[in-house]
Amino acid sequence: MQPLQSTQDSIKKINQNPLIFFLMLIAIIAAFAVFFNFVTGGDFLERTNVTVIISHIVWPTFVAWGICFLFACGYTDLSIGAIIVLGSFATCIFGNWYGYPGVMLGGLIVGTLLTFLNFNVFAFTEIPSWIAGISLAMIYEAVAVFLKVGKSTADLIYAEIDKSLRILGRLPWSIILLAAGFVAAYIIYNRTTVGLNIRAIGGNKEVAKALGINIVKTLLWVGLISGIFIGIASIVQESVAGRTTVRTGLTSIYVVFQPLAIVLLAQILQKRINIIIAVPICAVLIYAVFNLLTILGVPSGTLQEAFLGAFLILFGIIGQRGYKGVVK
């Protein structure tokens, strides 16, 4: 019997083995770390600094996993930043009122409910998700401000959480949460019917429909799953930062810039390793670069982002080598 070939057969076997590629990637990151350490005169691999990096990758990683599910079904939601802000705000307010139950339930319920609500809007109104997302972001930002000060204002509003409630922002709890999130995301994305259906919708909606996959029901599942990850991200974000900054004018979109960079980088790698695995690796990589730039005194908000952009392109070129086609 003559086997059929895929065009991917042209790639060398060694490059096709995900385990070898994963190990190569880890080796490259280790080499980068050693180089960064050398450049910063030993500050980069200093214990406190490593702890800072690990603590800071947890919430963006959760957001990035949430975005993976969104992108997998072909949707874009620009209100995620606003949901995180509202979720963090709820974590702070309910945490200060009810202690840890308030911390856990505040962020989780707000994050899950709002993302689920967004997908109801996407699924039933069929408005392009990026347009609906912007509108929802404006509403959520205004709601957050209104809840805090009782009136609408464009000023910066801060909400601070009690120090004793920030355990999920510290090691080892944050890393345990990250590990649990990884297992859950990996299984849902790769090993559940709903995960496969989500990817089917993003891959070819017509085929999915023809094969009896319920599109609306699956989209609502995306809202629920992404919402849980985004809700957890809000809790961790509040626990790490200790306070939430609330402001109107679509400023919340900036919140998802780094998680988005993580997902884009992970998409470049996903031809070689599973995207759920790629996300935390890319998170470490991106935060390591930011951390290095901070240690070197590069100003944030301008040059750091420019360096990140250049780094993404460079990494994209390396990740894409040997493969046909481009990452969309």
Add this chain to the structure above:
Amino acid sequence: MSENILEIKGLNKYFGTTHANKNIDFSVKKGEIKGLIGENGSGKSTLLSQIAGLYPRDSGRMLLNGREYDPQSPIDANNCGISMVMQELGVVGTLPAGVNVFLGRTSQFTRNGIVNLKALNKAAAEQFAKWDLPKVPLNELTDGMMIETRKIIELARALSVDPQLLLLDEITQSLSMNNRNRLYDLLKRLKAMGRSVIVITHDVEELIQITDSITVLRDGAVVGEVLSAKTSPDEIKRMMVGREISGEYYRADMKPDYRNKVVLSVKNLLVENEIEDVSFDVHEGEILGLCGLSDSGIHAVGKAIYGLTRRSGGTVHLVAKGLDIKNSTMALKNNMAYVPKDRDNEALMINASILDNLSMPSLSELQGKFGYIAPRKTKRLASDMTKKLSIKCTDINQTVNTLSGGNKQKVNLGRWLAKDLKLLILDCPTRGVDVGVKAYIYSLMKELKKEGIAIILISDELPEVLGMADRLIVMKGGRVAGIIRRDEDFTEHSVIGVMI
């Protein structure tokens, strides 16, 4: 072979004002291989789609094994023992091949909410083995797989339902000769098992050869039913179009007929793991055929020449211009054109209008001062070409994805004909088109040949290359296995001898 498995009475289907199926009466017996044929847009796929639960019918009845049959979805149809391989549907590129086989039915491998991929892949592999389908890498994403491989996965998906009635909508033209033969064997096996099959194909000879009876549709209505053993291709064609169509649409001459001037010279072309050491010249007014089995690399040659895939070695020299073609931009600028096999994914802007599709390759010729493109120029080009090619459409602003397969192919070809071409590469140009469009494409090729345009015709259909080519390159395992001239032993037998 007496009892009907499916009976359709007075079925009607409308799409807006279009009456796609008109009072269809149709039946399939148990153990029967039934052919369904008609021109593009005659309502064949619409009829099958209703049987498969993709569209609801507007009126009429369907009986399955004598009982009312009203599928609400494809899954519903599957549960009743009916499955379908659709003409253009495809697979989900972001999922592995194994998952694609059971997509929509993965819950059977789910325990405590987790899909057992190992069991799923094992079951998929069993389906491939059970139906003697060629092996496919089940863990790999289908994105990037060849169109033939993707079709085989779709076939495995349809067979995994263990159907009592299998619906095949123009699958054979996506398959190379060896896998087409395997499909014919599969049909015989299904028949022997008492299963029924409805086959749509535009290859009249093939349809007569593989079916027991044939129903002909025209303009949405059944115009006749014949026994395959007692009909002829000419009778079928006449029923299809409502007038006499000559049986010979290929070339009648048996000598190579082209000028001495070389247009394109390919030397030692190498694409890693696909083709190796491929060399040939194409002359003015020559139709150079390329054929081979599924792993022969013929389709890779077209892409490599046009600069769509990265070459690892060799040169493609456009003699008339004295330059080496490095990429597709260069090829386009220098009067070369490429019509890919997979027209929906690789050729057409499927969600754009006929106007946009027809004018896109000619924009540089249409632009005026400061790069301004006057809308009247693009409209004129699109209108002229639509008229010239008799593209059936409401107007030039209609989106291409709403056209029938044959009309899509006319748009696909037509956009290149507006240019001053030196070389045209055609990869399976008659895939999924009816006899009328097929005849038109062949006459177009003869016209272009007369004008001195060099044509590289890549095809999975041996009669097509034998009927049209001046010389035929037979490929095997990515290499040129032989070159046969039209005045030599130009027969299927000799070509197959070189292929195998």
